[in-house]
Amino acid sequence: MAAPSPTTAAAATTHHRLLLPTSHRALAPSSSSLRLPVRASTTPGARIRVSAATAPAAAASTASPPSSASGAVEGKPTVLVAEKLGAAGLALLREFANVDCSYGLSPEELRAKISLCDALIVRSGTKVGRDVFEASGGRLRVVGRAGVGIDNVDLAAATEHGCLVVNAPTANTVAAAEHGIALLTAMARNIAQADASLKAGKWARNKYVGVSLVGKTLAILGFGKVGSEVARRAKGLGMQVIAHDPYASADRARAIGVELVSMEEAMTTADFISLHMPLTPATNKMLNDEAFAKMKKGVRIINVARGGVIDEEALVRALDAGIVAQAALDVFTKEPPTADDKLVLHENVTVTPHLGASTVEAQEGVAIEIAEAVTGALRGELAASAVNAPMVPAEVLSELAPFVVLAEKLGRLAVQLVAGGGGIKSVKVTYASARAPDDLDTRLLRAMITKGVIEPISDVFVNLVNADFTAKQRGIRISEERILMDGLPETPLDHIQVQIANVESKFPSAIAETGEITVEGKVKDGVPHLTKVGAFEVDVSMEGSLILCRQVDQPGMIGSVGSVLGEENVNVSFMSVGRIAPRKRAVMAIGVDEEPSKATLTKIGEIPAIEEFVFLKL
Numbered sequence: 001m002a003a004p005s006p007t008t009a010a011a012a013t014t015h016h017r018l019l020l021p022t023s024h025r026a027l028a029p030s031s032s033s034l035r036l037p038v039r040a041s042t043t044p045g046a047r048i049r050v051s052a053a054t055a056p057a058a059a060a061s062t063a064s065p066p067s068s069a070s071g072a073v074e075g076k077p078t079v080l081v082a083e084k085l086g087a088a089g090l091a092l093l094r095e096f097a098n099v100d101c102s103y104g105l106s107p108e109e110l111r112a113k114i115s116l117c118d119a120l121i122v123r124s125g126t127k128v129g130r131d132v133f134e135a136s137g138g139r140l141r142v143v144g145r146a147g148v149g150i151d152n153v154d155l156a157a158a159t160e161h162g163c164l165v166v167n168a169p170t171a172n173t174v175a176a177a178e179h180g181i182a183l184l185t186a187m188a189r190n191i192a193q194a195d196a197s198l199k200a201g202k203w204a205r206n207k208y209v210g211v212s213l214v215g216k217t218l219a220i221l222g223f224g225k226v227g228s229e230v231a232r233r234a235k236g237l238g239m240q241v242i243a244h245d246p247y248a249s250a251d252r253a254r255a256i257g258v259e260l261v262s263m264e265e266a267m268t269t270a271d272f273i274s275l276h277m278p279l280t281p282a283t284n285k286m287l288n289d290e291a292f293a294k295m296k297k298g299v300r301i302i303n304v305a306r307g308g309v310i311d312e313e314a315l316v317r318a319l320d321a322g323i324v325a326q327a328a329l330d331v332f333t334k335e336p337p338t339a340d341d342k343l344v345l346h347e348n349v350t351v352t353p354h355l356g357a358s359t360v361e362a363q364e365g366v367a368i369e370i371a372e373a374v375t376g377a378l379r380g381e382l383a384a385s386a387v388n389a390p391m392v393p394a395e396v397l398s399e400l401a402p403f404v405v406l407a408e409k410l411g412r413l414a415v416q417l418v419a420g421g422g423g424i425k426s427v428k429v430t431y432a433s434a435r436a437p438d439d440l441d442t443r444l445l446r447a448m449i450t451k452g453v454i455e456p457i458s459d460v461f462v463n464l465v466n467a468d469f470t471a472k473q474r475g476i477r478i479s480e481e482r483i484l485m486d487g488l489p490e491t492p493l494d495h496i497q498v499q500i501a502n503v504e505s506k507f508p509s510a511i512a513e514t515g516e517i518t519v520e521g522k523v524k525d526g527v528p529h530l531t532k533v534g535a536f537e538v539d540v541s542m543e544g545s546l547i548l549c550r551q552v553d554q555p556g557m558i559g560s561v562g563s564v565l566g567e568e569n570v571n572v573s574f575m576s577v578g579r580i581a582p583r584k585r586a587v588m589a590i591g592v593d594e595e596p597s598k599a600t601l602t603k604i605g606e607i608p609a610i611e612e613f614v615f616l617k618l
């Protein structure tokens with residue numbers, strides 16, 4: 001067998017957002033303070049699942065009476081569609097769920113409805129704040145954003161409530177880029193103003209002289225999907241395109257003939273600036289007085305990203321001062337803007353009411369994309385467009401599936417060995433693998449260990465969405481380390497070790513020389529096995545329940561314990577003895593199918609050679 005090499009690569013801990021595996025059952029809201037919608041459980045070899053299966057929560061029966069007047073069918077999840085969605089997407093949703101299309105709900109109406117819904121689909125016009133997750137009473141499992149920007153969804157609150165957020169990141173890219181180009185060209189040639197003037201009976205040919213685009217420098221801020229499509233099109237118009245994006249790859253930019261530049265250079269050299277970054281705390285009011293002061297006099301601004309990336313009052317000042325000659329805006333800090341909004345009414349500003357994604361084609365595409373993501377998530381599949389959870393490719397998932405089960409069971413076992421349980425502060429996970437560190441995605445495994453550690457000692461249901469948050473909230477630090485094994489990396493992992501530091505154990509032999517409760521496991525033939533407890537090597541499949549006994553190694557021990565269990569008809573599935581040296585101390589691990597009674601456990605404890613023992617549920 002491959003031996004651990006001396007290289008131990010420490011992996012960073014961990015505040016990724018997570019997604020989840022495992023099969024789930026929707027539960028009725030419990031009385032716990034942090035009510036989560038699903039409880040995950042794993043079975044060996046089970047498909048990795050993301051969120052709850054379709055069984056309705058207890059509350060569902062009130063929401064979806066069988067063949068009620070609303071046509072809701074009992075047993076199907078309920079999806080609330082709060083903004084207009086394309087017909088093909090609605091049809092897909094209806095095949096799977098009761099679909100309630102209620103457009104234009106007030107915040108109060110949304111809060112009132114949400115506790116009856118398993119999923120919610122919105123566009124940019126609905127604010128899905130913390131209040132919505134709180135009002136859902138734990139039933140809301142998926143929020144689908146039928147579009148790209150998720151700035152209208154409180155992701156932290158979603159994650160804390162174990163609610164998966166998915167979006168439709170690709171179907172409206174071209175529409176948004178085309179709208180950006182439409183605004184750019186319309187602005188340069190005063191199309192909107194000239195159109196309004198002519199319709200008002202004027203023939204003002206001298207007033208609406210435009211500017212040419214060819215040879216002008218366009219700076220794209222945010223060189224992602226939309227930004228790069230705008231770049232391609234602008235190059236076709238003969239523009240010189242530069243881009244600023246701290247996270248974009250220079251190779252990708254080079255491939256379409258775009259130079260990546262600093263923010264400073266973009267600000268100072270551009271004739272046109274087009275915005276395509278998401279609205280985040282870092283991009284909020286990125287174009288402010290300071291930025292406008294650096295720009296070339298007469299610059300033109302296009303915004304199809306989010307209103308909040310511009311300090312709108314500063315833009316009005318820059319327009320009035322002539323620094324900005326014109327602006328073309330599809331998005332606003334407040335949507336819709338007020339009737340007297342200075343920017344909207346400014347004569348050098350061209351506006352559209354957030355139409356970037358509004359083409360027939362894009363809306364059909366977005367509706368299908370989001371319907372697939374939401375129904376997939378409700379079915380329990382991992383969503384490729386999960387926003388508050390890791391996206392793990394399907395092939396990686398299927399390979400990791402048995403290790404995901406092992407991870408949860410090791411966590412569950414380790415925590416049951418802690419005396420008390422409330423004082424856990426630090427859990428160390430070691431992955432032994434022949435794979436290079438960047439070839440092993442441990443986020444799912446860490447989440448499942450976290451779930452295994454936390455669920456037995458709390459009334460919180462942990463899933464992959466909220467695992468890191470829950471650990472952090474409980475003050476438990478999960479650190480990860482890698483051991484690089486020699487040999488061929490045929491399987492992703494050789495073994496996983498879970499250690500809990502600074503605690504006492506109900507089963508002191510589980511404390512290794514290093515002072516931590518230590519359990520270790522492997523996957524054998526697709527089944528998780530416990531292979532080490534403290535310093536003792538054992539080998540028992542992790543199914544059903546487990547009795548660990550420490551005893552003086554002597555003949556007849558297996559028989560003595562086996563017959564006590566046999567008397568009560570408890571079926572022993574596995575037995576394994578790990579010892580330090582013959583006739584010294586040994587640890588016996590006994591897998592049992594049924595839970596022995598207290599009396600039986602007492603009888604085992606009374607066997608003279610048994611020095612300590614513990615019963616653990618896997």
Ligand SMILES: NC(=O)C1=CN([C@@H]2O[C@H](COP(=O)(O)OP(=O)(O)OC[C@H]3O[C@@H](n4cnc5c(N)ncnc54)[C@H](O)[C@@H]3O)[C@@H](O)[C@H]2O)C=CC1
Pocket residue numbers: 148149150169172173176221222223224225226227244245246247248276277278279282283304305306330331354355356357358
């Ligand atoms: N007006 C509309 O109807 C539509 C608006 N949008 C908006 O367009 C924006 C971009 O969408 P996609 O291209 O699909 O997203 P994307 O995620 O593909 O691209 C965003 C890019 O912005 C970059 N970025 C992040 N922080 C930045 C910063 N501080 N400075 C510069 N770049 C930064 C990212 O690295 C990324 O490359 C989003 O805000 C989205 O909501 C998208 C579709 C339609």
Ligand SMILES: O=C(O)C(=O)COP(=O)(O)O
Pocket residue numbers: 123124125146147148149150172354355356357358
């Ligand atoms: O996808 C986006 O980010 C958009 O801004 C499109 O918004 P909408 O779905 O049209 O409200």
